[in-house]
Amino acid sequence: MVRIEEAIKIIQDQDIKLKTEIRKLINCLGFSISEDFVAPFAMPSFDNSAMDGYALCGIIQEYKIVGEVAAGNISEIDLKEGEAVRIFTGAKVPENTTAVMMQEKAKVNGDKLILEEQPKEGQSIRRKGGQLEEGQLVFEKGYAITPAGIGMIASLGIEKVEVYKKPVINLITTGDELITPGKFKKEGQIYESNSYALAVACEQFGFPVQHRLQIEDNFESIKSGIKKSIENTDILILSGGISVGDYDFVKQALEENGVEEQFYKVFQKPGKPLFFGRKENKFVFALPGNPASSLSCFYIYVLPFLQKFSGFQECGLPKYSFSISHDFENRSDRPSFLKAKVINDNVQILDGQGSSMIQSMAKGNALAFIDAETSAKKGDQIDCYLIS
Numbered sequence: 012m013v014r015i016e017e018a019i020k021i022i023q024d025q026d027i028k029l030k031t032e033i034r035k036l037i038n039c040l041g042f043s044i045s046e047d048f049v050a051p052f053a054m055p056s057f058d059n060s061a062m063d064g065y066a067l068c069g070i071i072q073e074y075k076i077v078g079e080v081a082a083g084n085i086s087e088i089d090l091k092e093g094e095a096v097r098i099f100t101g102a103k104v105p106e107n108t109t110a111v112m113m114q115e116k117a118k119v120n121g122d123k124l125i126l127e128e129q130p131k132e133g134q135s136i137r138r139k140g141g142q143l144e145e146g147q148l149v150f151e152k153g154y155a156i157t158p159a160g161i162g163m164i165a166s167l168g169i170e171k172v173e174v175y176k177k178p179v180i181n182l183i184t185t186g187d188e189l190i191t192p193g194k195f196k197k198e199g200q201i202y203e204s205n206s207y208a209l210a211v212a213c214e215q216f217g218f219p220v221q222h223r224l225q226i227e228d229n230f231e232s233i234k235s236g237i238k239k240s241i242e243n244t245d246i247l248i249l250s251g252g253i254s255v256g257d258y259d260f261v262k263q264a265l266e267e268n269g270v271e272e273q274f275y276k277v278f279q280k281p282g283k284p285l286f287f288g289r290k291e292n293k294f295v296f297a298l299p300g301n302p303a304s305s306l307s308c309f310y311i312y313v314l315p316f317l318q319k320f321s322g323f324q325e326c327g328l329p330k331y332s333f334s335i336s337h338d339f340e341n342r343s344d345r346p347s348f349l350k351a352k353v354i355n356d357n358v359q360i361l362d363g364q365g366s367s368m369i370q371s372m373a374k375g376n377a378l379a380f381i382d383a384e385t386s387a388k389k390g391d392q393i394d395c396y397l398i399s
C-alpha cells in the first residue's frame with residue numbers, strides 16, 4: 012500500500028517514449044506542441060490603427076485631410092506636420108503618424124479636420140511587435156493548444172503543427188453481475204455504468220477511448236482479454252476485480268501478461284485497491300469497480316497520466332482552496348476525496364459519500380480533499396479538485 016503522494020509521484024516519474032505527429036492546425040485542439048514555438052515575424056507586423064478615424068501628423072487642433080487608407084491597403088503618403096488621412100481599423104498608418112483620433116472625436120469640414128480633444132502621442136496606434144517580436148517564444152514545448160492558441164498560431168500564418176500523439180486507450184470492464192443498460196435486468200444483476208462514465212470522462216478531456224470491452228469474471232477470459240487488448244493500446248484502463256475477493260482476477264491476469272506492478276493499493280478513500288503497472292511503453296490502470304471509486308481514481312491518477320503521455324506541460328485537474336460552508340468531520344481512517352460542490356468561493360461536502368454512490372458526484376463539481384480522521388470547521392480552507 013502506498014500513500015497518495017507516493018502514488019502520484021510514481022505516475023509522474025514514469026519514463027515515457029513520447030511520439031509526435033504533424034497535424035493540420037484545425038485538428039490540433041487539446042494536443043500539446045512538441046517543440047518551442049517562436050514567432051516567424053513580429054505581431055503586428057506593421058504599425059496600424061486601432062480605430063476608424065484619422066491618422067494625424069503633429070499635435071494641433073486642425074489638420075488638412077490629404078487622403079485615405081483602408082485595412083489591407085498601403086498608403087504611399089508621407090504625412091507632413093498639420094496633415095491627416097482618413098484611416099480604418101487595422102490599416103497600416105502612414106509614415107510620420109503621431110497619433111490616430113477616433114472619428115467620433117473629430118469634425119470634417121471640406122478637407123479640414125477639426126479635433127474635439129487634444130490627441131496624445133501614439134494614441135490608438137498598435138505598434139509593430141506590440142504583441143510579439145520576431146523570434147520571440149510564443150508557446151513553450153508542452154503547451155496544450157486551446158482555441159485561442161489555434162487562433163494565435165493561425166495568425167502567424169502556420170497551418171500544420173508538430174504535436175505529441177495522444178495515447179490509444181482501451182477500456183475493459185469485468186464482473187459477471189454486470190449487464191448492459193437497455194437489457195432486461197434479472198435479480199442480482201446490476202447495470203454496467205463504469206465504462207460509460209470512464210469513456211466520456213476520457214473524451215471530455217480530449218482523450219477518446221478506442222475500444223470498450225466487457226469480460227466475464229473468470230481468470231482465463233480476463234487473462235486472454237488483457238492479452239488481446241494490450242497489444243493494440245498505449246493505456247489500458249480496467250474496472251473491477253482488483254480487490255481481494257475470490258473472483259478478483261485482474262491483478263494476477265495482468266502479471267501473467269507481463270505487466271509489472273508500479274504500485275498496488277493506495278491509502279485513500281475511495282479507491283484503495285488501485286493498481287498501476289507497465290509493460291514496456293504500455294501502461295495499465297486497474298480501477299476499483301465501485302463507480303465513485305473508479306471515477307475518482309480517473310480524475311486524480313489516470314487523467315494526469317493521459318496528459319503526461321500526450322506531452323502536456325501541466326497535468327491534472329485544477330486545484331484550488333475554498334472555504335468550507337459547514338463543519339465537517341472525516342471519520343475515515345483514510346485520507347478522503349469527497350464529493351463536493353463549489354459555489355462562488357465556498358465548498359459544501361455533499362451527502363452520499365459511499366464508494367458505490369455516484370449521484371452525489373454527478374450533482375457536484377469538485378473532489379474535496381480532507382485528511383483521515385480530521386475535523387474541518389466552517390470557514391476552514393479546503394483543497395478542491397475541480398471536475399467540471
Ligand SMILES: Nc1nc2c(c(=O)[nH]1)N[C@H]1C(S)=C(S)[C@@H](COP(=O)(O)OP(=O)(O)OC[C@H]3O[C@@H](n4cnc5c(N)ncnc54)[C@H](O)[C@@H]3O)O[C@H]1N2
Binds near residue numbers: 184366
Ligand atoms: N475483504 C475486502 N473486501 C473489499 C476490500 C478490501 O480491502 N477487503 N476493498 C473494498 C474496496 S475499498 C473496494 S473499492 C472494492 C473494489 O473491488 P473490485 O475492484 O474488486 O471491484 P468489484 O468487486 O468487481 O466491484 C465492486 C462493486 O462495484 C460494482 N461494479 C463493478 N464494476 C462495475 C461497473 N462496470 N459498473 C457499475 N458497477 C460496477 C460491483 O457490482 C460491486 O458492487 O472492494 C471492496 N472489498
Ligand code: MOO
Binds near residue numbers: 281282299367
Ligand atoms: O476504496 Mo473503496 O473505493 O472505499 O470503496
